[in-house]
Amino acid sequence: xxxxxxxxxEGESAVKLAEEVxxxxxxxxxxxxxxxxxWQLNMNFVCGNQYCDIDxxxxxxxxxxxxxxxxxxVFNHIAPIVDTRLSKLSRIRPSLxxxxxxxxxxxxxSAALASKILAAAQEDADLDGIISSATMWAEICGTAFYKTxxxxxxxxxxxxxxxxxxxxxxxxxVAAVSPFEIYPYSLAVEELAGQPSIIHAKALSVQDIYxxxxxxxxxxxxxxxxxxxxxxxxxxxxxxxxxxxxxxxxTKKRGYEIVIERYERPAADLPDGRxxxxxxxxxxxxxxxxYKNGDDGAREYPFVKQVSLPLAGxxxxxxxxxxxxxxxxxxxxxxxxxxxxxxxxxxxxxxVEDGSVDxxxxxxxxLMPGKIxxxxxxxxxxxxxxxxxxxxxxxxxxxxxxxxxxxxAGTGDLSENADSFSGVTSATGLQLIIDQDDLRLNVTxxxxxxxxxxxxxxxxxxxxQFAADxxxxxxxxxxxxxxxxxxKGSDISSDDVVLEADSDLNMSPAQKRTVIYEILDKGLFxxxxxxxxxxxxxxxxxxxxxxxxxxERDLGELNRSRAxxxxxxxxxxxCTVKSYDDHNTHISEHTAxxxxxxxxxxxxxxICGHMLIHKNMLKEIKNDG
Numbered sequence: 001x002x003x004x005x006x007x008x009x010e011g012e013s014a015v016k017l018a019e020e021v022x023x024x025x026x027x028x029x030x031x032x033x034x035x036x037x038x039w040q041l042n043m044n045f046v047c048g049n050q051y052c053d054i055d056x057x058x059x060x061x062x063x064x065x066x067x068x069x070x071x072x073x074v075f076n077h078i079a080p081i082v083d084t085r086l087s088k089l090s091r092i093r094p095s096l097x098x099x100x101x102x103x104x105x106x107x108x109x110s111a112a113l114a115s116k117i118l119a120a121a122q123e124d125a126d127l128d129g130i131i132s133s134a135t136m137w138a139e140i141c142g143t144a145f146y147k148t149x150x151x152x153x154x155x156x157x158x159x160x161x162x163x164x165x166x167x168x169x170x171x172x173x174v175a176a177v178s179p180f181e182i183y184p185y186s187l188a189v190e191e192l193a194g195q196p197s198i199i200h201a202k203a204l205s206v207q208d209i210y211x212x213x214x215x216x217x218x219x220x221x222x223x224x225x226x227x228x229x230x231x232x233x234x235x236x237x238x239x240x241x242x243x244x245x246x247x248x249x250x251t252k253k254r255g256y257e258i259v260i261e262r263y264e265r266p267a268a269d270l271p272d273g274r275x276x277x278x279x280x281x282x283x284x285x286x287x288x289x290x291y292k293n294g295d296d297g298a299r300e301y302p303f304v305k306q307v308s309l310p311l312a313g314x315x316x317x318x319x320x321x322x323x324x325x326x327x328x329x330x331x332x333x334x335x336x337x338x339x340x341x342x343x344x345x346x347x348x349x350x351x352v353e354d355g356s357v358d359x360x361x362x363x364x365x366x367l368m369p370g371k372i373x374x375x376x377x378x379x380x381x382x383x384x385x386x387x388x389x390x391x392x393x394x395x396x397x398x399x400x401x402x403x404x405x406x407x408x409a410g411t412g413d414l415s416e417n418a419d420s421f422s423g424v425t426s427a428t429g430l431q432l433i434i435d436q437d438d439l440r441l442n443v444t445x446x447x448x449x450x451x452x453x454x455x456x457x458x459x460x461x462x463x464x465q466f467a468a469d470x471x472x473x474x475x476x477x478x479x480x481x482x483x484x485x486x487x488k489g490s491d492i493s494s495d496d497v498v499l500e501a502d503s504d505l506n507m508s509p510a511q512k513r514t515v516i517y518e519i520l521d522k523g524l525f526x527x528x529x530x531x532x533x534x535x536x537x538x539x540x541x542x543x544x545x546x547x548x549x550x551x552e553r554d555l556g557e558l559n560r561s562r563a564x565x566x567x568x569x570x571x572x573x574x575c576t577v578k579s580y581d582d583h584n585t586h587i588s589e590h591t592a593x594x595x596x597x598x599x600x601x602x603x604x605x606x607i608c609g610h611m612l613i614h615k616n617m618l619k620e621i622k623n624d625g
Contacts, residue, residue: 014283021278028183029227033058035187035316036180036226039141040179044323046082046140050074050332068219071336077402078324080503081409082139085320088441090450095119101495101608102126109564110493114460117487118475118497121459125174134176135448138308142319145177146304147200148452148458150291150466153562158469169471172462174455180225182303185316193265195315200261200303201227203253209279217280219255227258263301265291273299293461302458306451308444323408331401338394340461353380410440456497486575516540555587563589571603574612583618589610 040060044052055061057234065072100111110218130146137144152170159167178558183199184192191328192198206214220229236577264274264291273289294300352359357378382458467489519525525536532540546559558581566575567590577586590611594604 014286017276017286017363018278018283020280021260021262021276024262025183025258028199029201031187033181034226038227038322039179040139042319044077044269045078045325045328048074048076050076050077050206050328054619067233071340073332073336073339075332075335075404076328077331078321078328081324081405082321084141084323085409085444086132086136089139089444089448090132092445093131096122096452096497098456098460098494099489099494099498101494109568111492111496113487114494116491117463117473117559118456118459121172121463124171127174127455130174130176131263131448131452134306134451137176138306138317138444138447139319140180142304142308142311142322142378143179144318145179145182146306146455147177148293148302148304148455148462149173149175149292150270150462152466158473169469170466173460174458177303179316180227180561185588187315188313189315191314192301192303194268195265195301196260197264198301198303199259200263203227206254206255206258207255209257209259209284212281213277213284215279215282215284217257217282219257219280222253222256222258224253229531233475259284264302265301266299277416280414291458291462292465293458304451304454307447310443310447320409327401327404328409331398331405334394334397338398340393348381352382356380357382391591410618447462453497457495460492460495460497461576464489494576553581559585560589562586564593567589567593567607570606571599574606577610578611579617582613583614583621587614587618590614 037054037060041052041054044050044060051063051074053059053063089221096115098114098118100107120511124283134144134146149172150170151173154173155169155171157166158169161167176201180198181202183201185197189195190484203222203224206217210216223230259277259279260276262276264270264276264277265364268271270288275285275287275289276283288301289301292299293300308319309317312319353375356375357373373382389505408454423534467487472489473487520540523530525532525540562581563586566586590607594607
């Protein structure tokens with residue numbers, strides 16, 4: 001349907017639109033079914049259910065034993081590999097800052113304000129935990145998503161409606177979204193921005209749907225992962241998906257319904273895009289894309305994609321688990337066959353002459369020590385057959401498979417392979433080995449960083465769009481003390497989010513300390529007098545992990561900040577010079593402002609007169625001294 005957004009959600013057109021969206025969703029669901037099953041298989045292998053596979057019908061089913069006596073133990077190497085990768089990737093928790101558009105004082109002030117907003121939003125949204133959750137999904141299934149939205153029902157209460165409902169100022173929120181919930185228009189288009197439309201489908205309880213949209217639905221039994229109705233008597237898709245989650249949790253939800261959100265990219269006939277929400281065959285919402293989170297105020301999808309390992313020509317990425325599954329199958333088979341061989345050697349295989357003994361009794365008790373064997377007179381007594389020893393091929397193959405795990409995963413553990421590097425004694429050589437050990441993770445590192453920068457831009461653009469009134473935010477400021485600031489959306493003129501230089505390095509805390517000590521030895525933190533400023537000292541203590549010791553306030557930074565505020569004010573009004581001002585710092589900041597800004601003649605005279613007062617007061621101080 002190409003008509004503009006509907007206003008009547010109960011008419012015939014609304015019913016047709018709801019049917020079209022549901023049909024679109026079912027088609028995309030069917031196209032993506034093989035990918036979903038591979039993700040479920042990955043999750044089963046990570047949580048230790050490794051005797052399952054995808055059958056001819058495309059469902060995840062459990063494999064049967066070939067013989068009843070066959071050993072089928074699991075020797076899970078995939079889970080610790082995923083744990084190691086997640087541990088190394090947890091180093092990527094960079095601070096988001098905003099780069100000023102120009103050197104103008106107003107742009108620098110706006111960039112500093114936007115950086116504070118990001119810091120406050122990052123703390124408030126628990127972005128670290130959200131990144132960890134999304135990275136776990138990406139490492140197991142290959143792809144994860146972030147959804148950045150504006151929640152008008154959250155934040156500080158600012159009033160009460162006539163009906164007694166509280167009105168809140170709202171805030172930006174970020175959520176980690178599993179790949180099971182995202183359905184692209186084309187599986188072959190790699191970039192999110194290149195998709196004509198995106199469907200976000202999730203299972204919600206009918207109570208939540210009524211709270212959000214005011215529509216009552218009957219509800220069904222829904223499988224949380226496959227988003228398919230569960231047939232009576234079945235626990236999930238194929239009767240097996242019920243325990244296919246990463247923790248083995250039940251995935252069947254009672255009294256739920258599938259909420260389908262279809263986002264359409266802005267086009268010639270829909271310049272603001274389109275968002276259509278359908279659940280239970282009813283149209284819940286139809287309108288423009290709600291967020292101006294694109295460049296130059298354009299409306300875009302509220303999603304950010306994070307990929308563990310990119311796959312050419314595919315919207316969804318791949319994960320290291322996909323590559324490890326065949327190796328894990330081979331390792332389980334090898335270890336079980338070896339244990340069966342060892343059991344034959346330890347317990348023995350008994351050979352008896354037909355009719356010479358009671359075989360039922362012998363099968364029940366075996367040849368236990370002290371057992372009296374009664375056999376037919378003239379017959380041959382039972383004896384153990386020679387099972388030999390475990391062939392060397394078992395040991396060689398096991399060692400080869402363990403080496404392959406390390407090569408494929410790209411996360412070699414130096415503590416387990418210390419003998420290979422026993423000849424390396426220099427710190428530089430060991431550091432090169434560590435760098436090579438982490439080299440395979442650089443692609444995943446880069447994906448997390450790109451996602452973080454996009455999330456930061458979305459957060460700032462949401463506050464610029466919705467924070468129309470003055471509001472108060474707080475964040476951990478200098479020396480981890482609570483800092484408060486006021487702002488409104490129009491104050492955010494820059495959203496060029498970058499990562500701090502120190503957080504852009506994939507280094508452990510010990511490596512960072514070593515680099516800091518080397519820079520200190522070179523004197524790069526010292527000023528012209530060979531001293532370290534309070535600002536530099538506080539930053540160094542923070543990087544070393546001893547921010548609680550940095551109690552001294554940086555007066556130079558405080559004076560620069562005050563001088564910057566005076567610069568902006570003196571565009572239109574005079575400012576009073578205070579006796580406690582650091583006159584040298586103020587003169588430098590005002591001079592830089594005059595050299596970089598285009599000012600009116602009146603503003604320039606005002607600032608020059610202000611500087612003259614600073615200079616006269618500075619002369620008086622020198623004369624008194």
